[in-house]
Amino acid sequence: MNTLLIDIGNSRIKWTLASGDKLVSDVQSSEPAQFLQAMSAWAGGIRAPDRVRLVSVIEHSVISQVNDWVAEHWGVPVQRVRTPNSGHGGGVQIGYDRPEQLGADRWLAMVGARARNLLPACVIDAGSAITFDLINENAQHQGGLIMAGLLAQQAGLRAITPELPAVDFRPGQSASVENTPVFARNTRAALYSGGVHATAAALDALVCNANNAQQMTCQVVLTGGDAVEIAAAMRCESTIHPNLVLEGLAALS
Numbered sequence: 001m002n003t004l005l006i007d008i009g010n011s012r013i014k015w016t017l018a019s020g021d022k023l024v025s026d027v028q029s030s031e032p033a034q035f036l037q038a039m040s041a042w043a044g045g046i047r048a049p050d051r052v053r054l055v056s057v058i059e060h061s062v063i064s065q066v067n068d069w070v071a072e073h074w075g076v077p078v079q080r081v082r083t084p085n086s087g088h089g090g091g092v093q094i095g096y097d098r099p100e101q102l103g104a105d106r107w108l109a110m111v112g113a114r115a116r117n118l119l120p121a122c123v124i125d126a127g128s129a130i131t132f133d134l135i136n137e138n139a140q141h142q143g144g145l146i147m148a149g150l151l152a153q154q155a156g157l158r159a160i161t162p163e164l165p166a167v168d169f170r171p172g173q174s175a176s177v178e179n180t181p182v183f184a185r186n187t188r189a190a191l192y193s194g195g196v197h198a199t200a201a202a203l204d205a206l207v208c209n210a211n212n213a214q215q216m217t218c219q220v221v222l223t224g225g226d227a228v229e230i231a232a233a234m235r236c237e238s239t240i241h242p243n244l245v246l247e248g249l250a251a252l253s
């Protein structure tokens with residue numbers, strides 16, 4: 001069974017094909033405004049999948065665009081995956097008091113970590129927001145937290161102090177973890193350090209906290225657009241799995 005998987009995040013949309021629970025094509029991505037054009041150009045080069053499965057943490061117009069496009073071109077079902085109300089799904093037991101409150105991307109990232117045999121784990125999704133979820137060896141979610149992502153931190157700061165320069169955190173830009181000391185000597189570097197090094201330090205401390213709570217060493221599993229930069233600045237050993245949410249989508253039965 002071939003499935004087109006789509007992950008609609010706050011700032012980027014990612015999609016790929018899965019056969020069973022394996023991702024079988026390169027992961028594509030685009031900004032929401034370009035999504036339909038990019039996806040339809042890509043879809044022109046593939047055989048129609050048997051179904052489409054999507055997850056979205058926001059009510060985005062892209063969802064109905066996908067429904068319409070798929071109905072017109074393929075006529076296959078589009079399934080929107082949501083965090084299960086029951087608190088059980090994809091082999092994970094959600095730790096929230098009200099499970100349906102947990103972002104479906106957070107649940108699916110944990111499903112993906114479980115499918116890769118990475119438990120117990122600290123699952124960190126460094127996207128528009130940074131989320132940290134602790135899941136034990138029995139796939140029981142122990143709760144988590146939400147903090148501002150790197151761009152969001154800077155945007156918040158600039159909203160209050162507009163004269164500060166904008167910093168680009170993406171790999172390959174001027175600043176990097178290697179060439180920026182924690183205690184910086186110019187404004188750009190100081191902003192970069194206050195974003196990447198400070199966030200990494202907070203995440204390291206949270207991992208210590210998690211290990212103490214679990215009385216064992218959890219795997220540190222990172223995903224999201226800023227995972228590479230943040231992992232480079234963390235002291236804890238970690239592994240980066242760029243497609244953890246899509247892998248979680250694929251792992252659902």
Ligand SMILES: Nc1ncnc2c1ncn2[C@@H]1O[C@H](COP(=O)(O)OP(=O)(O)OP(=O)(O)O)[C@@H](O)[C@H]1O
Pocket residue numbers: 008009010011012013057105125126127128129130149150151152169170223224225226
């Ligand atoms: N090409 C890119 N365009 C935009 N942001 C990028 C890009 N590459 C890396 N980033 C970084 O990725 C972060 C956004 O992460 P991601 O792409 O995972 O977003 P998202 O999935 O929309 O977020 P969320 O999971 O919080 O909904 C930004 O903070 C930015 O620094």
Ligand SMILES: CC(C)(CO)[C@@H](O)C(=O)NCCC(=O)O
Pocket residue numbers: 010057101102103104105106127129131146
């Ligand atoms: C926190 C985000 C925005 C991260 O993408 C998403 O998972 C979300 O909207 N979550 C709902 C709130 C929660 O997870 O508690």
Ligand SMILES: [K+]
Pocket residue numbers: 009010105125127224245
């Ligand atoms: K995401």
